[in-house]
Amino acid sequence: MPVPRQPRRPAGATSQLWPSGGRHLWPSGGASAAQSHPRGHLVYAAGGVLTLHTEHGSWIVPANRVAWTPAGFTHRHRAHGDTDMRIVFLPPSLARLVPDRPVVFEASGLAREVLLALTRPRDHDGAAPGHRRTARTRLLRVLVDELCEAPEQPLHLPEPRDDRLRAVARRLAKNPADNATLAELGRAVGAGSRTLSRLFRAELGMTFYEWRTQLRVHHALVLLADGHDTVRTAHACGWANPSGFIAAFSAVVGTTPGRYRAAQVPTA
Numbered sequence: 001m002p003v004p005r006q007p008r009r010p011a012g013a014t015s016q017l018w019p020s021g022g023r024h025l026w027p028s029g030g031a032s033a034a035q036s037h038p039r040g041h042l043v044y045a046a047g048g049v050l051t052l053h054t055e056h057g058s059w060i061v062p063a064n065r066v067a068w069t070p071a072g073f074t075h076r077h078r079a080h081g082d083t084d085m086r087i088v089f090l091p092p093s094l095a096r097l098v099p100d101r102p103v104v105f106e107a108s109g110l111a112r113e114v115l116l117a118l119t120r121p122r123d124h125d126g127a128a129p130g131h132r133r134t135a136r137t138r139l140l141r142v143l144v145d146e147l148c149e150a151p152e153q154p155l156h157l158p159e160p161r162d163d164r165l166r167a168v169a170r171r172l173a174k175n176p177a178d179n180a181t182l183a184e185l186g187r188a189v190g191a192g193s194r195t196l197s198r199l200f201r202a203e204l205g206m207t208f209y210e211w212r213t214q215l216r217v218h219h220a221l222v223l224l225a226d227g228h229d230t231v232r233t234a235h236a237c238g239w240a241n242p243s244g245f246i247a248a249f250s251a252v253v254g255t256t257p258g259r260y261r262a263a264q265v266p267t268a
Helices: 109-119 133-149 163-174 182-189 193-204 208-225 230-236 242-253 257-263
Strands: 014-018 021-026 041-054 057-061 065-069 076-089 103-106 156-158
Touching: 021 109, 041 109, 041 208, 057 065, 057 103, 057 208, 076 109, 076 208, 109 133, 156 208, 163 182, 163 193, 163 208, 182 193, 193 208, 208 230, 208 242, 208 257, 230 242, 230 257, 242 257
Parallel strands: none
Antiparallel strands: 014 021, 021 076, 041 057, 041 065, 041 076, 057 156, 065 103
16 A cells, blocks of 8 residues: 655644635544535545445545545544545536445545645635646546546445344444344344344345444554554454454455554654
8 A cells, every 4th residue: 555645634623625625634533514515525535534424324434545425415524543634526527427325435546646636735726726727627537537447445334224223233333342143132132133134134235244344344444543553453343363353354445454554654
């Protein structure tokens, strides 16, 4: 993974906003209010980790990933670790080329450089910071072309609707290291393991164990962003040994926890 080139973040939240996008520097734990926009937008974590929350669930957005939120979707963001959040709004002519649902993409080297160029701190003139309008239009087209070629990342944690699934989700979100079986969780929420298993597949499109692994990887990304090492993170997320954690994390994120954590250290 590329080494981030951004400087260390200030202690407090600061923002630069303009009609075509913006930049937020958030301390760990910073969060936005629920909101929606008339234009779809891309969010890039140039440093740190973001979570994107909607009524359809949560998406984790580690560094070198790009989250897309279509126009009209009510959403909120939260920062984990000091986070450099870049925002680019897409005009409708380009927004129609990407999915009509929230999604996280891997950011290619070219996409990353375009995102940074479009949101780099500099003197800017409102609608086109640092670029003439025609140049910005070309850069946006390159960015969308790159995203159309990028694989969608399996970083979505769907939100259950059934009250029994919600109870299970709340319990495991409070303690991702909870190793209770589905039968044990079922007894706690008043449902049989077969019923819960069926609900996980029908509502969330995955098995209970797939969902719990996804939840744990989300939590692991937050802990790594806050500076915890691989061994401590593995145990806090419910893995008995680091090797199992490394395998599960790598399958979802595409790199090992150690390499991912090393890439989060900002340069001076």
